[in-house]
Amino acid sequence: MSMVQAPLPATKAESTSAPVAGGRPRRGLSLVKARPWLLLAPGLIILAVLMLWPLIQVFMYSLQDYGLREINTGESNWIGFDNYVEALTNPTLWTVVLPNTVGFAAVAVFATVTVGTLVALLLARLGTTWRVIVSSCIMVAWAMPAVTGTYVWTFIFDADRGIFNSVLRDMGLMDQSINWFTNQWSFYAIVLLNVVHHGFPFVAITVLAGLLGVSKEMLEAAALDGAGAWRRFWKIIFPTLKPVFSVVIILSTIWDFKVFAQVYLMPGGGGGNRSVLNLGVWSYVESFGQNRYGFGAALAVLLTLVLIGITIVYIRSLMKEDEL
Amino acid sequence: MNPRASLRSRIGIGIAVAAVLIFTLFPVYWMVSSAFDKKASSGGQSLLPQEFTFDNFAFVLTEGGFGTFLRNSAIVAIVTVLVSALVCLLAAVAVARFRFKFRTTVLMMILVVQMVPLEALVIPLFLQVKSLGLLNSILGLMVVYVALSLAFGIWMLRGFVAAVPVELEEAAYIDGASWWRMFRSILLPLVMPGLVATSIFSFITAWNEFIFAMTILGAETDQYTVSIGLKSFFGLFANDWGSIMAASTIITLPVMIFFVIVQRRLASGMVAGAVKG
Numbered sequence: 001m002s003m004v005q006a007p008l009p010a011t012k013a014e015s016t017s018a019p020v021a022g023g024r025p026r027r028g029l030s031l032v033k034a035r036p037w038l039l040l041a042p043g044l045i046i047l048a049v050l051m052l053w054p055l056i057q058v059f060m061y062s063l064q065d066y067g068l069r070e071i072n073t074g075e076s077n078w079i080g081f082d083n084y085v086e087a088l089t090n091p092t093l094w095t096v097v098l099p100n101t102v103g104f105a106a107v108a109v110f111a112t113v114t115v116g117t118l119v120a121l122l123l124a125r126l127g128t129t130w131r132v133i134v135s136s137c138i139m140v141a142w143a144m145p146a147v148t149g150t151y152v153w154t155f156i157f158d159a160d161r162g163i164f165n166s167v168l169r170d171m172g173l174m175d176q177s178i179n180w181f182t183n184q185w186s187f188y189a190i191v192l193l194n195v196v197h198h199g200f201p202f203v204a205i206t207v208l209a210g211l212l213g214v215s216k217e218m219l220e221a222a223a224l225d226g227a228g229a230w231r232r233f234w235k236i237i238f239p240t241l242k243p244v245f246s247v248v249i250i251l252s253t254i255w256d257f258k259v260f261a262q263v264y265l266m267p268g269g270g271g272g273n274r275s276v277l278n279l280g281v282w283s284y285v286e287s288f289g290q291n292r293y294g295f296g297a298a299l300a301v302l303l304t305l306v307l308i309g310i311t312i313v314y315i316r317s318l319m320k321e322d323e324l
Numbered sequence: 325m326n327p328r329a330s331l332r333s334r335i336g337i338g339i340a341v342a343a344v345l346i347f348t349l350f351p352v353y354w355m356v357s358s359a360f361d362k363k364a365s366s367g368g369q370s371l372l373p374q375e376f377t378f379d380n381f382a383f384v385l386t387e388g389g390f391g392t393f394l395r396n397s398a399i400v401a402i403v404t405v406l407v408s409a410l411v412c413l414l415a416a417v418a419v420a421r422f423r424f425k426f427r428t429t430v431l432m433m434i435l436v437v438q439m440v441p442l443e444a445l446v447i448p449l450f451l452q453v454k455s456l457g458l459l460n461s462i463l464g465l466m467v468v469y470v471a472l473s474l475a476f477g478i479w480m481l482r483g484f485v486a487a488v489p490v491e492l493e494e495a496a497y498i499d500g501a502s503w504w505r506m507f508r509s510i511l512l513p514l515v516m517p518g519l520v521a522t523s524i525f526s527f528i529t530a531w532n533e534f535i536f537a538m539t540i541l542g543a544e545t546d547q548y549t550v551s552i553g554l555k556s557f558f559g560l561f562a563n564d565w566g567s568i569m570a571a572s573t574i575i576t577l578p579v580m581i582f583f584v585i586v587q588r589r590l591a592s593g594m595v596a597g598a599v600k601g
Contacts (some may be wrong), residue, residue, distance in 0.1 A: 039418035040430065042411045043474050050449070050471035051437045057448035071451065122340050132340060135585050141348040143583040145532035147551040148572040151558060152351045155358070155565050161367060163354065197351060258441045261534040265555065280443040287447050288539065300444035311439050 003075065055304070059296035068291045083298035090272065096184075097127060100278040101257065102306065104188055108256040109162020109197045114197055119271045123235075135205060142201035146194075150265045153194045157181070181267040184275045194262050203248050210244040211237065215248060250314045257307050260284070279303040355576070358569040365566030380570035385555070389597030390571055392546065397531055397575075400462050400549055404469040404530040405523045410520055412477030413471065413515070415484075419478070420485035431479075438475035442535050450539050460544035468536050475527035480525070484518030485511070520586055531579055550575040 042204045063187040070308035072288070087093055119138070123131050144152070157164050159179040168174040180186040214237055222232050238245070260280045269276055280303055287296030356362035362375035372543045384390050418424075419431060469484050488511055537552040548556065554571055561567055 028373075036418040036422035036424045038428075039414040044430070045435075046411065046467075046471050047434065047437055047474055050468060051440060051445065052433075053443045054448035054452070055440055057452075058444050061447060061451075071454070073572075074455070076509055081545065119344055122337065122344065125337060134344065137345055137348050139583045140352055140580050143528075144352065144576050144581040144592070145528075145551060145579065147532065147534050147554055148355070148576050149351065151554065151572055152355045155569065156351065156354060158565070161369070161563070163369070163371070185409055196348065216361060223531050254439055258443070260443060261551075263556075265534075268342035280441060283443050284446070284535070288450075293447055293451065297444075297447050299442065300447060303441050304439075304444045305442060308436065 024207045058297045058300055058304075061294055062301045064239055064294045066292075066294035071293075079294070083116050083295045084302075086295065088301065092277070094095075096194050097279055100184070100188065100276065101303070104191070104259070105253065105256040108192055108199070108254045108259070109249065110257070111192060112199040112252050113203055113245075116200040116248070117207050119200060119204040120207035120211055123208045134209070135208070138201040138204055141197055142205075144198065146198060147265060149194055149198055150262050153190055154181075154259050154266055155198075157190050163185055174251065182273065183270075187266065187268070187273075187276045187316070190266070191259065191262050195256060195259060199252060203252065206244060206248055207241065210241045214240050246314065250311060253311060253314065254307070257303075257310075279306070352576075355569050355572050358566055360570075360574045363507060364567075364569060365564050377566075380566045381574070383567050384571045388553075388557050388567065388571060389545065389548075390553060390557075390574055393550045394574070396462055396547060397549040400466050400469065400526050401476075401530040403466050404473060405526050406436060407466075408470045408473040408477055408526045409519055409523055412474060412481050413519065415478045416481035416485045416515075416518075417511070418509050420482045430467075431482075434475045434478055438479075441537070442472075446535055446539050449536070453540055460542050460547055462541070462549070464540050465533075465536060465549070466530075469526070469530040469533060470539075472533070473522075473529045476525050476539060477522040480522050481515060481518045484515040488514045524582065524586060527582065528579060531575075532576050 034294045062083055063078055063080060064099045065077045065082070068194045070077050097198060123135060126134065156162050159165060159177045159181075164180075165174070171175070180190060218236055219232055223237055227235065251277035259278065259282060263276065263278055263281050264274075264284070267273075269281065271277070271281065271289055277285070279299060283303065285296075286292045290296075339503050357373045358369065359380050360376055360378070361369060361373040362377045362379070363369040363373075365380065419427060444519045450459075450470065453459055466580060493506055496510055501509075531549075533549075534555075537549045538555065541547050541549070541552055545553075545556065553577060554568075558568055559569055
């Protein structure tokens with residue numbers, strides 16, 4: 001959006017001295033200045049009370065040893081940065097939790113955006129009928145709630161009753177049922193399937209809508225000049241769709257870092273199996289499972305910092321694109 | 325292009341389409357077919373359903389308590405959609421139509437807020453709700469869900485409001501139309517696709533949200549929404565996969581129907597929000 005966009009006519013008429021034909025009596029300048037803030041007020045108040053204030057509070061809890069006793073008495077129990085020291089010196093954080101959080105998010109964003117873009121390119125080559133059919137089917141995957149999806153994938157990979165194991169057994173590839181949920185890698189492979197399945201439709205539909213706006217003449221000219229599909233994508237399609245890709249990547253990053261239900265609801269994912277903990281689940285389990293709200297808050301603050309740190313980089317590139 | 329190459333590329337596209345459809349639809353197919361298959365609960369299921377039954381659905385809706393969960397979720401989702409659509413539209417008009425001090429700051433703040441993980445908010449909000457004595461009620465959930473859908477909604481609607489030609493409003497203004505009339509007959513119809521997209525987003529947020537429902541509703545099963553209802557059902561009947569899949573089907577269905585109906589508007593809404601902004 002450009003910064004020089006014309007303001008609402010009412011504002012123009014009221015804030016400048018030039019009279020407009022048929023204009024109504026001028027109101028005080030202060031009201032005009034206040035109008036955007038009046039419109040913003042409900043939204044900003046809700047965001048401030050329910051998101052900004054809790055964010056400050058979670059930081060304050062993270063500096064306390066806050067447990068059941070403190071909840072009941074309402075007293076504070078400041079211990080400085082001890083929770084952070086405990087978290088940062090805990091080897092679990094570095095060997096298990098961070099790889100499960102950051103590593104997983106990186107792989108998941110890459111996989112989601114790649115699959116989504118490929119599907120969009122495929123959809124763009126289809127005729128109208130097939131495009132509508134395939135994109136409706138994709139919507140169905142998108143519509144599946146995370147909780148439902150997680151149980152379905154859990155069922156598919158269930159050790160005894162899952163279709164995956166039984167197909168492998170029938171094909172003679174496996175003698176005994178394998179429990180895929182105990183191993184960290186296979187556990188997260190299933191989470192990845194779940195997350196990509198749920199996340200790629202948004203990317204595909206968004207990129208497709210953008211693709212339809214890419215100049216056909218340019219693509220044809222490039223093809224005539226001997227540019228292959230790979231080159232056409234990076235030289236024409238990607239630059240044109242850069243704003244779309246920034247939005248898609250930012251949103252996927254935000255969503256994939258905050259993967260919670262998809263891990264928490266799988267067997268062992270709710271704290272039972274410590275090798276599959278990620279930062280969000282660890283924070284939740286420490287807070288609500290162990291009543292260590294202070295330590296859990298410190299972990300939550302760390303998650304927030306990682307998330308904001310990474311996304312600020314993206315926002316800055318987005319700002320350059322359209323200057324807000 | 326010679327016919328052989330064209331045939332080969334068509335076969336390639338056909339295979340790709342098949343692969344996409346299998347990956348996309350298999351989990352959905354498996355969920356629905358297991359829900360109708362007697363064998364899913366007793367074991368020995370195969371790829372095609374064997375013994376057709378409605379028992380799983382009947383069990384889920386009566387014993388499972390999903391009638392109540394569905395009603396609760398519907399109330400929560402509808403209230404969230406209405407309130408957040410109104411609040412988002414007002415805010416979007418402010419940031420798209422007015423130049424004011426700190427406008428960029430406000431926009432940035434809204435975007436940053438969107439990044440805050442729920443795991444960080446759930447601890448303070450839980451303690452706050454607990455001290456207010458509002459635990460175990462869907463009222464607390466609605467407020468939280470409105471807050472969760474605001475950032476996305478404002479950013480998306482902003483693009484739509486900005487795309488409405490100012491000349492249209494100027495013309496109406498000169499004709500002596502009131503602010504309300506101008507809003508209702510010019511702005512509203514033009515931003516409708518954006519409102520649809522925003523509403524879908526907040527509906528989905530409210531319908532699917534899990535972590536706050538689990539934390540705030542606690543053990544009060546009367547107030548459960550579908551997502552936490554499914555979790556508690558799974559806890560009670562862990563190996564009855566037929567019923568778990570029936571419950572999953574029931575809570576997925578409303579969202580799916582909604583999505584397929586509005587998909588075209590949704591796509592254009594997404595891109596307009598992303599690009600025109």
